[in-house]
Amino acid sequence: MNADSKETAAVYSGGEQGGKEEATQAYPAVRQGASDEANAAPRSNSPLRIVALGGLGEIGINCMAYEYGDDLILVDAGLMFPDADMPGVDYVIPDFSWLRERADKLRGILLTHGHEDHIGALPFLLREFPTPIYGTALTLGILEGKLLEYKVEADLNPVQPRDTVTLGCFQIEFIRVAHSVVDGCALAIRSPEGVVIHTGDFKLDQTPVDGEVTDLGTFARYGDQGVLALLSDSTNVEREGYTISERYVGEALGDLFPKCKGRIIVAAFSSNIHRVQQVADVAAASGRKVLLNGRSMVNNVRIARNLGYLTISDDLLMDIRELNHLPPEQVCIISTGSQGEPMSALVRIAMDDHKQIKLEKGDTVILSSRNIPGNERTISELINHLYRRGADVHHEKVSEVHVSGHASQEELKLMMNITQPRFFLPIHGEYRHLVLHRRLAMKVGIPEERCLLAVNGEVVSFYNNTACIEETVETGRVFVDGKGVGDVGEVVLKDRRHLAEDGMVLVIIGINQHTGEFIYGPEIVSRGFVFEDESQAYLQTAKEMVREALKELSVEFLADRDEVRQIVRQTLKRFFKKSIERRPMVLPVILEM
Structure with missing residues (x-):
């Protein structure tokens, strides 16, 4: 769109936009x-x-x-x-x-x-x-x-x-x-x-x-x-x-809380102070005390209370040490981890890996947030794990717990x-x-x-x-x-994806540093490629392929370490592709002995 093609300057005023005079x-x-x-x-x-x-x-x-x-x-x-x-x-x-x-x-x-x-x-x-x-x-x-x-x-x-x-x-x-x-x-x-x-x-x-x-x-x-x-x-x-009002979530939670018999865990974004306020209000009306779970949740609630944006009394909040001393029907936990982030509070609870909070049959988990695009599979896995622990799960697709x-x-x-x-x-x-x-x-x-x-x-x-x-x-x-910023680029990510998808094969070879003669190996170690204990015959064949390829090289050629690495890499890639149709990352290591 060129500036020369633009219309002359104009000011709109009054009436509907399409019919304004310039x-x-x-x-x-x-x-x-x-x-x-x-x-x-x-x-x-x-x-x-x-x-x-x-x-x-x-x-x-x-x-x-x-x-x-x-x-x-x-x-x-x-x-x-x-x-x-x-x-x-x-x-x-x-x-x-x-x-x-x-x-x-x-x-x-x-x-x-x-x-x-x-x-x-x-x-x-x-x-x-x-x-x-x-x-x-x-x-x-x-x-x-x-x-x-x-x-x-x-x-x-x-x-x-x-x-x-x-x-x-x-x-x-x-x-x-x-x-x-x-x-x-x-x-x-x-x-x-x-x-x-x-x-x-x-x-x-x-x-x-x-x-x-x-x-x-x-x-x-x-x-x-x-x-x-x-x-x-x-x-x-x-x-x-129109987008539904945030107040609608409070009404939906107000209908849901009295129906829950065990503990209630509400997962939401820690920055959604309105949501935290509504959960706390409903918890208070239902006779439940509130436990904040997750570092960002604790920090943001503290900041919002100090600035006057949250009105939650000290009596309503509980310390995690009180958790096991209260009946389940008197506990409401507001937690981070609604997107299934690894190591987040809710994920550790779902994986039964949280030190203080254990899910019991009859507990209710409410995912009160929208799925961020790209997180759907992670959240689905989180929900499955919560059900495996015996919890009843409410989320955006099945309950009106988020707007x-x-x-x-x-x-x-x-x-x-x-x-x-x-x-x-x-x-x-x-x-x-x-x-x-x-x-x-x-x-x-x-x-x-x-x-x-x-x-x-x-x-x-x-x-x-x-x-x-x-x-x-x-x-x-x-x-x-x-702590690295910008030191991971597309090349590094490509290597990581390659390792994640196809695994790695490490080939260790010893060469005499004086004569250049091949004197040791090859030894093959794999990670994420094949299970070595069950694939000894297969890996032995790979070793023989490398050994035969190196035997055909002259002493002068063996002295060129880069050429040796290239020959080993090409030999194994062809073998793996032809035999089992896999493309692991092959890393030759040359030891001068």
Whole structure:
């Protein structure tokens, strides 16, 4: 989409979007009042450039950069949990190479909310790019706990909804939105080119647990004054209608708890403070005390209570040492591990590997969360193990114990109609979500040529009320494995997948270091390939194949260690492929004796 093909500048006002008349004056910057106009940054010859370093075309690692002239801001910096084809990887974070070239421009990082896919990469980012961070109280509280864990210091600046932050030429207002975590905000980002509304994750919950509804009035104010572009959450675009209120989960749990005779374990995301509050309220009404299980659950509840976002009395909470002294019908455990994460609290309980908590027949486990795409098989295995322990399991597919925190189609349409953007860009979703959200915008009445579609690395440029995708910059994924960041790449993952699928064969050979003669071996050791005790005859044949191949080599050839390794590798690969149709990793080890 070239800038030359764009329509002339226009301002929409009044009526339905499809029938609005276009004004001839230049597109104005959004104003909060007459005094703000004088404070607006002066227009230069630079375009406003928006670059997704993660989160466009995938679920997770959300990170969006806004660049104008010599100023750059980041919105969120999240992580992604590894897929099944990433063995050994702990986390996936964005590649910040593009940002590294512009580090002197970075003015600050703005956070929409406290979920891992929006803040999880910050401990790694801040080690290299120390910069001020702005977010609401709970968002920064959760982040601070992560930074302490990683021993990273940061300049944290708390804000409240409707506060405005100025960073270089950018003026950013935080706008309250409802989501599955407390203190979520959208951002109105004012630049010399106009205002961009970045929704973050949101839904239009009219009866939220804490009474803090999405601030439609502020969105409408910007819509009346002029919005250059709307960047909107696409996660739930495939769902028709409206997303059910979070309060509905509390009602469902209130019906379920009295029917449970044994202990109840509710697994949820530790950041879902509203869910924790509702579980605690229902537990109290049912005469049950609450045990918090899992480090992140304990930490986030502590932070939320200290900040006043959770109202759970000390009398309601119990210590794990009290667990075996209370009747099962008086116990409710709120735990992490709803996604079946290895070594999480719930998984250890399901595997009967938890030191203090043992499932008994008649206990009830409630998975009160949505399955993250890619985790379906892991969660299915978790449920099977819970049933093997005699528990009764309730989850999203069979019980109404979870509602989404993301807007469905009618809410997405309403956001478009309220903000009345000139341009629309779907964010936060896999590629199909972005495509469907773009189509939804066209149905609402935004012209097709103004509905943009970009993926990670594509630069969306706005200049003089035109928009185009002008280039592609370097982006990608960085794998975190233990303390190593970026030292595991595709080659290493390929080797790990190879080992996981086909196993390894180690071939040990001794060669005289003076004469180059073959004097020992070969000895063959396998791991994950065949069971050696039952395959001695087969491995003996493999040894003979290697020995015959080496006997045919001259002493001069044997002196070349690399050539010997290559001959051994080729000989065994052909033998394994022909005899049993397997391709193990063959690692020759040459000992100079």
